[in-house]
Amino acid sequence: MDERYLVISSDCHAGLPPERYRDFLDPQYREAFDAALPIQLEETRKAAKKFLVDEVSAQWRKGQEKALTGAWDHEQRIQVMDEDGIAGEVIFPDGITEMNMPPFGAGLSLPTDGVVPELQWAGARAHNRWLAEFCQMAPERRAGIALVPICWDVGEAVKEIAWAKAHGLRGVLIPSRWGKCDPYHHPKYEPIWSACEELGMVVHLHSGAAPMEDYGEHLGMMGIYVTEVIWWSVRPLWFLIWGGVFERHPGMKLAITESTAIWVPETLALMDQRYSETHFSAKLGDYRSHLTRKPSEYFRRNVFVGASCMARREVELRHAIGLENILWGSDYPHPEGTWPMTRRHLLETFRGVPEDELGLMLGGNAARVYGFDLGKLGPLVARIGPEKAAFRA
Numbered sequence: 001m002d003e004r005y006l007v008i009s010s011d012c013h014a015g016l017p018p019e020r021y022r023d024f025l026d027p028q029y030r031e032a033f034d035a036a037l038p039i040q041l042e043e044t045r046k047a048a049k050k051f052l053v054d055e056v057s058a059q060w061r062k063g064q065e066k067a068l069t070g071a072w073d074h075e076q077r078i079q080v081m082d083e084d085g086i087a088g089e090v091i092f093p094d095g096i097t098e099m100n101m102p103p104f105g106a107g108l109s110l111p112t113d114g115v116v117p118e119l120q121w122a123g124a125r126a127h128n129r130w131l132a133e134f135c136q137m138a139p140e141r142r143a144g145i146a147l148v149p150i151c152w153d154v155g156e157a158v159k160e161i162a163w164a165k166a167h168g169l170r171g172v173l174i175p176s177r178w179g180k181c182d183p184y185h186h187p188k189y190e191p192i193w194s195a196c197e198e199l200g201m202v203v204h205l206h207s208g209a210a211p212m213e214d215y216g217e218h219l220g221m222m223g224i225y226v227t228e229v230i231w232w233s234v235r236p237l238w239f240l241i242w243g244g245v246f247e248r249h250p251g252m253k254l255a256i257t258e259s260t261a262i263w264v265p266e267t268l269a270l271m272d273q274r275y276s277e278t279h280f281s282a283k284l285g286d287y288r289s290h291l292t293r294k295p296s297e298y299f300r301r302n303v304f305v306g307a308s309c310m311a312r313r314e315v316e317l318r319h320a321i322g323l324e325n326i327l328w329g330s331d332y333p334h335p336e337g338t339w340p341m342t343r344r345h346l347l348e349t350f351r352g353v354p355e356d357e358l359g360l361m362l363g364g365n366a367a368r369v370y371g372f373d374l375g376k377l378g379p380l381v382a383r384i385g386p387e388k389a390a391f392r393a
Contacts, residue, residue, distance in 0.1 A: 003387060003388055003389070004381055004382060004384075004385030004386060004387055004388060005085075005358065005359060005362050005363065005381070005385050005386050005387075005388060005391075006087055006088075006359070006362065006363035006364065006367065006374070006377060006381045006385060007084075007085050007086045007087055007088075007328070007346075007362045007363050007381075007385060007386065008086070008087060008088035008089065008090070008327075008328075008362070008363040008366035008367060008370075008372060009084075009086050009088070009089040009090065009328065009329045009330040009331075009332065009366075010090045010255070010257060010304075010306035010307075010308070010327035010328060010329040010366050011090065011092065011206075011257050011258050011306045011308040011327075011329025011330065011331050011337075012089040012090060012091050012092070012329070012330060012331070012332045012333075013071065013091065013092050013093065013094040013095070013097075013331070013332065013333060013334065014071055014072060014077070014091045014092075014093070014094055014131070014134060015071060015072060015093050015094035015095070015098070015100035015101060015102060015127065016072050016100055016127075016130055017072060017098075017099075017100055018037060018040060018041065018099060018100055018101070018103065019037060020072075021033070021102060021103050021123070021126050021127070021130070022034070024125075024126035024127070024129045024130045025103070025122055025123075025125075025126045026122060026125070026126075029104075029119065029122040032104075032119060033103055033104075036103060036104065036119075037103070040101075040103060041099065044095075044096055044099050044101065045099075047096055057096075057097055057335055060335040064340070067079075067080055067333075067340065068098060068333050070332070070333060071094055071097075071098045071100055071333045072098075072100065072134075074134065074137045074138070078138065078141075080332065080333075080339065080340075081141070081332075082384045083340070084330060084332070084338075084339055084340070084342040084343065085342065085343055085346075085384050085385055085386045086330060086342065086384075087141065087363070087377045087380050087381050087384065087385065088140075088141050088142070088143065088363070088366070088367070088370075088372045088377060089141065089142060089143070089330075089332075090143045090145060090170070090171075090257075090306070090327075090329070090366065090370060091131065091134075091135065091142055091143065091144045091145060092108060092145050092173060092204070092206055092257070093106075093107055093108055093127055093131075093145075093147060093173070094108075094333070095107050095108055095208075097333060097334050097335065098333060102123045102124065102126060102127035102147065103119075103122075103123040103126065104116070104119035104120050104122060104123035105119070105120045105123065106120050106121075106122075106123030106124040106126075106127060106147050106149070107147075108173070108206050108208045108209075109175070109176075109177075109208050109209035110124075110147065110149050110173065110174065110175040110209075111175070111177070111179070111209065112149075112151050112175060112177065112178055112179035112180065112181050113179050113180075117149070117152040117153070120149050120152070121149060121152065121153075121156065123147075124146075124147035124148065124149055124160070125160070127147050128146045128147060128160070128163070128164060128167075128169065131144040131145075131146070131169065132144060132164070132167040132168055132169055135168055135169065136168055139168060140372070140373055140376040140377060141377070141380075143169075143170035143171070143370040143371075143372070144164075144168070144169040144170060145169065145170065145171045145172065145173050145202075145204055146160065146161070146164035146169045146171070146172050146173065147172075147173055148160050148161060148164070148172040148173065148174060149174075149175060150172075150174050150175070150189065150192050151175060151178050151179075151181035151182070152181075154188055154189065154191055154192060155191075157192050158191050158192060158195045160172075161192070161195045161196060161199060161201055162195065162199065164201065165199045165200075165201055169201075170201065170202060170370045170371065171201050171202035171203065171204055171253075171255070171370070172196065172201055172202075172203055172204065173204045173205075173206060174203060174204065174205065175209070176205045176206070176207075176208075176209050176232055176233045176235070176236055177209045177210075177211075177232055183236075183239050184236050184239045184240055184243065184245070185239045185240070185242065185243025185244075185245070190248075193245055193248070193249045193252055194249065196249075196252055196253075197249040197250075197251045197252040200251075200253075200371070202253045202254070202255050202304075202369060202370065203252065203253065203254045203255070204254075204255050204256075204257055204306075205233050205234070205236055205237075205254070205255075205256045205257070205259070206233065206257045206258055206259075207229055207230060207232075207233040207257070207258045207259045208229065208233070208258075209229075209232055209233065210225055210228060210229045210232050211232075212225070230259045230260055230263065233256060233258075233259045234256055234259055234263060234267070237254070237256065237267075237299075237303065238271065238295075240254065241271065241291075241295045241298050241299070242287075242291075242295075244290045244291060246298040246301070246302045247290065247291055247292060247293070247298070250301070250302070252302060253302060253303075253304065253369060254302055254303045254304070255303075255304045255305070255306050255327065255369070256303065256304075256305055256306065257305075257306030257308065257327075257329065258306060258308040258329065258331060259305070259306075260307060260314065261305045261307040261310070261314045261317070261321045261326060262313065262314060262317070264299075264305060264317075264320070264321045264322065264325075265317060265320040265321060268295060268296040268299055269296075271294075271295035271296065272294045272295055272296050274295075275288055275291070275294050275295055276294075299322070299325070300322055300324075300325065303325060304325050304326075304327055304365065304369055305321065305322075305325055305326055305327065306327045306329050307321075307326055307327065307328060307329065308328075308329035308330070308331045308337065309329065309330070309331055309336065309337055309338050309345070310326075310328055310349055310361075311349070312348075312349055314326075315349060315350060315353060315361075318353075318357065318361065323357055323360060323361070324360060324365055325365070326360070326361045326365060327361075327365050327366045327369065328361050328362050328363075328366075330342050343386060346362070346386055346391075347386075347390060347391065350362070350391055351390075351391050351392075351393060352391070352392075352393035353391065355388055355391075358391060
């Protein structure tokens with residue numbers, strides 16, 4: 001292991017072929033599932049066309065159909081991860097690419113509009129049950145992230161967080177857009193933050209959700225989406241910081257995944273400036289005394305960036321972003337990810353970076369955040385990990 005890097009992907013996706021979620025649903029929801037499944041599949045096809053990924057994905061899939069079944073097949077996924085040199089992974093739900101999102105609106109975006117809360121909870125629990133079983137097939141390598149639609153019912157959310165912990169999952173995914181529900185600085189969410197802190201469950205925001213209803217079907221809609229989608233996934237951060245959530249819960253961890261890391265230095269500089277004593281802030285009354293730290297200090301202690309498919313520019317900004325806050329990710333099995341060229345991508349992106357710093361970004365930080373057992377992963381890393389010598393300038 002000393003001559004190879006531990007690589008942990010902080011952003012991978014998995015989900016069952018949609019019809020197979022039926023077996024993981026509570027029986028009372030199966031009739032609704034049967035009625036909803038054809039609608040879900042049709043809506044997913046429409047979304048693929050709307051997001052301009054339909055033809056691209058079809059072309060990209062050619063010759064890779066078997067490897068892509070790793071989105072739900074244990075043995076195939078082990079082979080894919082080994083070939084990529086990835087020893088451990090953090091697993092989110094999947095979606096459009098493999099048509100395998102969970103039922104009833106229980107997917108990456110966890111929307112709060114146009115869904116039935118009871119059914120969305122049922123779909124989330126079905127996915128969490130399957131994911132817990134899937135992760136137990138390789139528990140030393142997989143950190144599953146449970147779907148928890150916290151906006152609807154705080155008590156149910158706390159129960160699901162405890163269930164996920166008891167069944168080996170490592171964190172929770174919450175909606176990045178709460179719509180007409182209460183935002184995350186509302187006191188009602190305190191039991192959720194307490195549960196995650198006490199149980200060591202990492203809270204996650206993942207990119208994808210945006211106000212698509214604003215964009216219509218007009219020319220430029222995708223340009224608008226890709227310009228602001230990251231803003232929507234990052235926006236809860238300032239609710240949590242300014243709302244004092246990290247002040248009251250110093251042990252809570254938040255990971256913002258597949259949302260780049262470019263925004264971090266300027267955002268922290270802006271928030272720190274707004275926190276500082278200035279002529280501007282003096283006009284606004286006391287909005288800071290409940291915080292004992294600058295916003296950037298809460299970020300450094302509590303927040304991590306799952307910087308999927310990192311660009312070289314992000315690597316060059318690593319100290320401004322926070323060397324110990326960066327978590328690399330491959331985004332398997334999505335076409336915009338690094339698979340099946342992960343080893344080449346890593347060399348092109350990270351060559352010349354000091355070994356101790358590169359070790360943190362590729363796997364050391366993620367191992368600490370998610371509690372991966374380095375002793376159990378050591379023999380695997382010694383066999384599949386990228387060789388350190390290849391990265392030396």
